[in-house]
Amino acid sequence: xxxxxxVDLSRxxxxxxxxYHFLFVPLTLGLSFLLAAMETVYVVTGKVIxxxxxxxxGKLFMINFALGVATGLTMEFEFGTNWSFYSGxxxxxxxxxxxxxxxMAFFMExxxxxxxxxxxxxxxxxxxxxxxxxxxLGSNLSALWILIANGFMQDPRxxxxxxxxxxMQLTSFTQLxxxxxxxxxxxxxxxxxxVTAALFVAGVSAWYMLRKRxxxxxxxxxxxxxxxxVLATMGVITLGDALGxxxxxAQPTKLAAMEGLWKSExxxxxxxVIAFPSQQAQKNVGVIQIPYVLSLLATHSxxxxxxxxxxxxxxxxxxxxxxxxxxxxxxTLSKHPRDAAAMAQFKAHEKDLGFGFxxxxxxxxxxxxxxxxxxxxxxxxxxxxxVVFWSFRIMVGLGxxxxxxxxxxxxxxxxxxxxxxxxxLKTAVWMIPIPFIACEMGWLVAExxxxxxxxxxxxxxxxxxxxxxVGYLVFSLIGFVLLYTxxxxxxxxxxxxxxxxxxxSHGSGGGHRNVTTTHGGLPRPTxxxxxxxxxxxxxxxxx
Amino acid sequence: xxxxxxxxxxxxxxxxxxxxxxxxVVVIALAIVLGEKGTWYFAWxxxxxxxxxxxxxxxxxxxxxxxxAEAECDRGHETH
Numbered sequence: 330x331x332x333x334x335x336v337d338l339s340r341x342x343x344x345x346x347x348x349y350h351f352l353f354v355p356l357t358l359g360l361s362f363l364l365a366a367m368e369t370v371y372v373v374t375g376k377v378i379x380x381x382x383x384x385x386x387g388k389l390f391m392i393n394f395a396l397g398v399a400t401g402l403t404m405e406f407e408f409g410t411n412w413s414f415y416s417g418x419x420x421x422x423x424x425x426x427x428x429x430x431x432x433m434a435f436f437m438e439x440x441x442x443x444x445x446x447x448x449x450x451x452x453x454x455x456x457x458x459x460x461x462x463x464x465x466l467g468s469n470l471s472a473l474w475i476l477i478a479n480g481f482m483q484d485p486r487x488x489x490x491x492x493x494x495x496x497m498q499l500t501s502f503t504q505l506x507x508x509x510x511x512x513x514x515x516x517x518x519x520x521x522x523x524v525t526a527a528l529f530v531a532g533v534s535a536w537y538m539l540r541k542r543x544x545x546x547x548x549x550x551x552x553x554x555x556x557x558x559v560l561a562t563m564g565v566i567t568l569g570d571a572l573g574x575x576x577x578x579a580q581p582t583k584l585a586a587m588e589g590l591w592k593s594e595x596x597x598x599x600x601x602v603i604a605f606p607s608q609q610a611q612k613n614v615g616v617i618q619i620p621y622v623l624s625l626l627a628t629h630s631x632x633x634x635x636x637x638x639x640x641x642x643x644x645x646x647x648x649x650x651x652x653x654x655x656x657x658x659x660x661t662l663s664k665h666p667r668d669a670a671a672m673a674q675f676k677a678h679e680k681d682l683g684f685g686f687x688x689x690x691x692x693x694x695x696x697x698x699x700x701x702x703x704x705x706x707x708x709x710x711x712x713x714x715x716v717v718f719w720s721f722r723i724m725v726g727l728g729x730x731x732x733x734x735x736x737x738x739x740x741x742x743x744x745x746x747x748x749x750x751x752x753x754l755k756t757a758v759w760m761i762p763i764p765f766i767a768c769e770m771g772w773l774v775a776e777x778x779x780x781x782x783x784x785x786x787x788x789x790x791x792x793x794x795x796x797x798x799v800g801y802l803v804f805s806l807i808g809f810v811l812l813y814t815x816x817x818x819x820x821x822x823x824x825x826x827x828x829x830x831x832x833x834s835h836g837s838g839g840g841h842r843n844v845t846t847t848h849g850g851l852p853r854p855t856x857x858x859x860x861x862x863x864x865x866x867x868x869x870x871x872x
Numbered sequence: 873x874x875x876x877x878x879x880x881x882x883x884x885x886x887x888x889x890x891x892x893x894x895x896x897v898v899v900i901a902l903a904i905v906l907g908e909k910g911t912w913y914f915a916w917x918x919x920x921x922x923x924x925x926x927x928x929x930x931x932x933x934x935x936x937x938x939x940x941a942e943a944e945c946d947r948g949h950e951t952h
């Protein structure tokens with residue numbers, strides 16, 4: 330049996346590397362399409378300011394992209410080094426989307442990103458625009474395949490356990506890629522990236538506007554970013570609801586933990602806005618509720634109900650008992666693969682095999698498991714409620730705050746008065762970290778909520794890890810934390826430096842044109858570089 | 873020989889026609905499969921295109937608003 334400390338350290342190490350990596354990913358996903366939007370306007374209108382915008386934000390995109398790649402590569406190796414049993418057990422399924430991600434999406438984005446950055450003078454406008462769209466598509470397809478793999482861990486479909494090879498085998502690639510969880514998760518994550526990029530661009534543009542710098546670039550970038558952001562935020566909320574709805578059926582324990590629902594209630598169920606869940610006492614304290622809302626949120630009906638964690642724990646205990654014969658049959662089959670009686674016994678209980686594995690943590694010989702050990706294992710079936718509950722609420726709260734920000738931003742920018750609202754511009758700058766925090770919280774909900782499983786209800790986390798020593802894991806964990814912290818510092822330094830420099834480094838005046846607003850809210854351009862508006866229009870047209 | 877550019881142009885047009893027809897068939901097939909099996913994937917495709925285009929239109933609209941404002945200012949100066 331693997332030392333529980335090793336399992337916890339392996340989990341911590343993977344969580345740390347993923348959370349660091351996930352600081353870079355959302356910006357790449359969203360900024361690539363925002364660049365495409367800017368370049369589309371450049372190609373359609375021929376105005377050089379949009380080319381400068383695409384080049385300037387493209388430079389920031391590249392800084393983020395490079396560090397995102399550097400932090401992402403290690404995780405694929407971690408599956409082999411730290412999660413070797415897991416990799417062997419589900420490698421046939423999990424490996425396929427990861428391989429496709431590398432061969433198709435990652436190669437695609439990596440190839441075209443070079444053309445995007447260095448091809449401005451070598452490609453025609455239309456060709457370069459196509460390249461930018463391909464970078465955006467490649468980045469998001471990369472996320473798609475990763476999230477298909479993750480979707481399998483959340484809601485395993487298209488695979489069966491083969492008792493003769495003792496591994497999971499892929500039976501339907503279609504079921505794997507069209508899994509409802511994978512679909513909702515991909516769209517939710519991808520669009521969360523759009524929100525992140527929109528707030529990043531809006532925040533930096535607001536910073537320029539506060540300092541009256543690069544106003545041509547900042548006003549246009551802000552306008553495009555808030556429009557991009559408001560639609561994306563509406564999408565991310567919609568998909569969040571879809572993911573919760575899918576999750577209510579696929580992962581009831583996660584949903585119950587997200588809502589802090591210990592006891593099953595009759596419809597219409599009340600929603601816990603605030604609560605302090607106690608894992609030990611299996612109840613909440615300090616609860617503030619809104620009546621009816623949970624039924625609507627979780628089932629889209631006032632008459633719908635979802636089971637509470639205490640009921641789910643009882644169900645888990647029953648499934649653990651049903652999983653015991655499956656484990657016993659598996660032990661027989663490992664010695665006598667042609668034993669028909671053992672195979673029949675296994676087939677009769679195979680859907681609860683994973684629950685039998687849960688019990689093995691406390692009773693390596695499941696035949697002699699005591700009721701106390703079964704209760705302990707059943708209690709493990711409930712994830713860490715307070716982490717899931719509060720991560721979910723922080724994510725949702727920040728999502729709603731971002732929606733309010735973008736709606737207000739759209740109103741101000743469409744009325745052309747955003748520069749007269751310094752408080753709003755300052756808020757925009759301070760809002761930049763918000764979507765990053767929301768994304769991290771979302772990841773915590775997804776992954777902590779899946780516990781105690783690596784593959785939901787099939788493979789428990791406790792038996793998925795490699796048999797390393799504690800010292801090795803502590804050493805590598807400290808190494809990763811130090812290295813990735815250096816990466817973050819480098820990213821911050823390069824980003825801040827590039828933002829302070831502004832778009833001048835690309836030449837063409839950096840979009841200098843100061844615009845002040847009149848009482849009517851309409852802009853009165855005061856030109857810093859050009860003597861007349863007609864000259865400005867000429868300078869804004871490249872061809 | 874004088875017909876060569878016209879013939880080349882016709883061939884190019886035909887090839888473009890074939891290419892666009894092929895793309896149209898691929899897009900329709902993709903839409904049918906995704907609409908049937910991957911509704912959220914389909915929603916992502918449509919939604920992303922919409923978000924990008926609306927953001928782009930917003931940028932272009934700002935230019936129009938600026939030009940209108942300039943024109944109004946110029947008119948204001950002329951009347952004074």
